Amino acid sequence: MFNLPIGLRTKVAILSLFLLCLPWLGYQYVWEMEKYLRHGQEKTLEGTTQALATALHERPKLFNNQASFLTQVKKGRDLYAYPLSGPIRLDGKRKDWQAYWHKALEYGESNQLYKRDPNQPLTVHFTHMVGKYAGYLYAFFEVRDPHVIYRGNNTLSIDKNDHLAIATLAPDGQFKRYIVSTMKDGWISAFKLPNDPKQTTPVVPEIKIQGQWRKTAQGYNIELRLPLAMVGSKLGFAIYDVNDANTKQLDAIVGTSAIDDVNKLGTVLVPSPEIEQIIKGMGHNHSRIWVLDNHGRVLARSGNLHDNQNNWARSFTKKPDQNLWQHLKQQYLHPLYSKILITPPKDFIDTLQDSTLLEGSYISTALTGQQGSGWRLTPDKKAVVLAAASPIWIDNNVMGVVVAEETTHGIRTLRNKALEQLFDMIITVMGMGTIALFIFASSISSRIRRLRDDAEQAIDSQGRITRHIIASSNRDEIGDLSRSLANIVSRLSQYNHYLENMSSRLSHELRTPVAVVRSSLEHLSLQPLAPTANKYVIRAQEGVNRLSMILNNMSEATRLEESIAQAETEIFPLSDVISGCIQGYQLTYPQHQFTLTMPSHAIFITGVPEYIAQLMDKLIANALEFSASNHPIAISIDTVDPTKSEPLEKGKSDRSKQIQISVFNQGPPLPDNMAEQIFESMVSVRHPEYLPPNTSQHHDKPHLGLGLYIARLITHFHHGHILAQDHTQVKTQQKGVEIQVKLPITEPIS
Incomplete structure (x- = not known):
């Protein structure tokens, strides 16, 4: 699996998803509330039927002219x-x-x-x-x-x-x-x-x-x-x-x-007109009322289920004031709620609307002398109807039943309104909470990124301390980390400063004893010595010369670093400088062969010609040490195709248009993981396994690993890039090492 980086803001955003539990908990709470409301509606409806039945108790004249006293009713006959x-x-x-x-x-x-x-x-x-x-x-x-x-x-x-x-x-x-x-x-x-x-x-x-x-x-x-x-x-x-x-x-x-x-x-x-007059007043309670005889036949009826909204939803009939929040709710939230919350329909099918005979377990219960209630679903499954029944007593006999019916539309409307208000509040809390967490995570991540950028800018690609980290004054963990890093960088800066000045101090301190030893050996060589003693004097003089060369190399890098900071640049033809250097190398090293490939036209860069010559000296010296005398050293200069970019203004450098200087020597490949480290200071690879067999004449020379380090200093001064890689020439199929130096081209001023 891929190990994808996840930032703090992403993690906080993921953690904020747990806030989605709030709507679920609220939804479950409202459902529980609806159960209690239904129970309350059931008890309220039973109270309505009991109150109406009380008004009909012990009034036999209302039932004398009916079939209430029959043991049974036969359809078609009655x-x-x-x-x-x-x-x-x-x-x-x-x-x-x-x-x-x-x-x-x-x-x-x-x-x-x-x-x-x-x-x-x-x-x-x-x-x-x-x-x-x-x-x-x-x-x-x-x-x-x-x-x-x-x-x-x-x-x-x-x-x-x-x-x-x-x-x-x-x-x-x-x-x-x-x-x-x-x-x-x-x-x-x-x-x-x-x-x-x-x-x-x-x-x-x-x-x-x-x-x-x-x-x-x-x-x-x-x-x-x-x-x-x-x-x-x-x-x-x-x-x-x-x-x-x-x-x-x-x-x-x-x-x-x-x-x-x-x-x-x-x-x-x-x-019965008399019973209808009695229950007519009950029509204002938003319930449908039935009065039945003891055979379930309808004696009177009042009300309509389709006009029924009952008392549960009356408090929500008032329209709220139209403000910005209400406008946003009506425009964006309510369309979303309408897809989640089902609005109670008013066009449901009521098969009992014109019924003359009612049946049901709640009616049977009421005919036995007890209150009963029940729930039923309309045939189209759009509405749930609650019915309650209470008995009518005459001379300790149940002579009829009062039935009251209501739909649950009012409770469902109340539930929907409660869920809408709950969702409004939850969305507001979640939105504000998420924004707050996102701002908090952004603040933390920005401080961490700023600390990371300061740490990266404090040390350059060569490991030098270029700037100090400004310690944070915040009293939290990130502030403590910032102060710790600032303290670490400060101590590393002092240590690097000591190391950088050590070579100059060391060379300065060693020159005096080396001069004393040299003068002493010169005086000693003037004295008559035995042949065996003269041999040791000569070896001592060779050691002093070797030590002087080491001091000169150490001083060269230090002087170059100091002079680069004060050098004045100019526009000059690079090809002329390199071709002149190659001619000098051919005269200096006649036993080696040098090949130069470069464009016919002049190529200009901005810099210091002497530094470029010194750069070539270091590159050629490195190639000579790792190349046998019978193998040529190939130098090539290549440019980027000028048709791929716009022409430059005169006197302006363009880093996208570069000239590439390549120095190739046939020989052993680069050591593993050393392609970048060979350009560091005091890094040298001179093990015999990395040298050609016939280069033993170079083994006695001191090698401090400063040559390619100086080459990199000069390259960076000219805003270029240097790299080393194993290479195989296409034409000769020769394997070796190629060092490439890429420098930006400058359009000369006419």
Whole structure:
């Protein structure tokens, strides 16, 4: 794996990611809060139902006219009058009933009361429903009968044809029956029958029963209404079917219940206006209220779930003041929140909106005399509905149930608002915390980088102390490190100064004893000595000469360093200086061969010609020591292609345009890891394994490693660069060492 450097700011940025735990913790806290809010909503809703049930306790008159005292309710026999949104136009058409028609009931084989021939199929069926509006009971019958037989124009009989029979236990306790029979399509004719079920002769026409008879392709429709004052707690309808107009025999009877006996009648439940008035005031609590009988049938209803926001979210309905922060939230944060937090939808499907019968475990619990509650999910899974139920007591019997329903939209809205405020605060804290940590890390890293730069600038590439580190006054760890480094650099500077001046002091101190020894040997050589003693005098003189040469070399480097600081530069042709030097080397060392390759045009640089000549002296001297006499020393001068850069102004140097001086000698390669160190002071590689076999004539010369060190001093003075590398010549395939010196070119002033 790659070991990538990671800065302090990056590390602090990574550590600041732990701040992301704050939103998660806040989110979990709000979820826990929502659980408690739901529990509180459940208890509040149970309290609402209990308060309303208390208002209905021990009021039997509200339930006497209903089916609350029946042991069970049978669908189809026990009717429910649905509340209608408006009056029905009595035209015999189903148009006004279309919105409620999905609640209509089908009557057929299972509802036949009489059949003349059991072996013949039943030919009459009907679909039926009743509704209530403004003191009237409306009824609609869609009858499928292939043979419609009307009452004759000249007959007094009203039951020898297709007709509708109605029976009810009137509010006054009397069993009353009616027949709806007609001679043709149009306005119906209703007749009141005798109280005795065995008699069918009509007594008087009943003008309070109004409606229309309309023939259809499948049979006929009957649409009618009668006042609620005529209808008691029991009610039954029956269709009488006659198929032969000649015999006028009754073929079948299909009805909601038997109508010949008051005890066989079914019940009819008409939503109680009294109960509706009681719960109407509860509609302001933003809950939907149901009042059910002990069979789960709806007696009254108030409220709507779609308009329900309940009390939990009221505090957030007020719009906040529009300031800059609110504008930023609306512009940038809320679109982000809308993707994370789901806004409670208002267009959910409520299948119980027009229900007439409610079921559920909470209702069953309430019918046993205990409070109950439950949660349910709407069919489209967009809303969660909470329902609570409380029993209604009459004479220690549960006669009904009060049910209250609310959605959790209010709590979800409250949760979303709480999360938004929490996220706003967390984002602010995280932003400010991250910025503070980033500024803190930037301050620390900048101080460390500044200390690093001071340490690097305090020591040059040769290891010299060029400047001191300014100690920091801060009382922290970085300040302590700065003061420690400043103290270290100061002591190293003193030590380097001592080492740099040691050679000059040493050469100065040694010259006097060397001169004394030299003069003593000269005087001694003038005295007559034995042949054996004369030999030792000669060896002593050679040692003194060698010591004098060492002192001269040490003094040369010191003098050059001092003179470079005061040297005056000029523009001169480099090629002329180098070619002149090569000619001198050829005369000085006739046993060696020198080759020079350089451009035909003159190349100018800015510097000191004498220093360049001294540079070449050191390079050639190094090449001679590591090259055999029968191998030539190759010197080449190359320039950069001038088309790759813009022309220079006259008298200006350009370091991007350089001239390269290469000195190549065939011989042994460079020692390992010595390509840079050979240019250091007092570094010399003169081991026999690094010298050619025939260069023993140089072994007796003193070598202090100052030659290439002086070459580097001169190169740096001319703003150049020097390096040594193993090299193989392309043409001759000779292996050796090449020293390259690169110097910037100067455009001469004409």
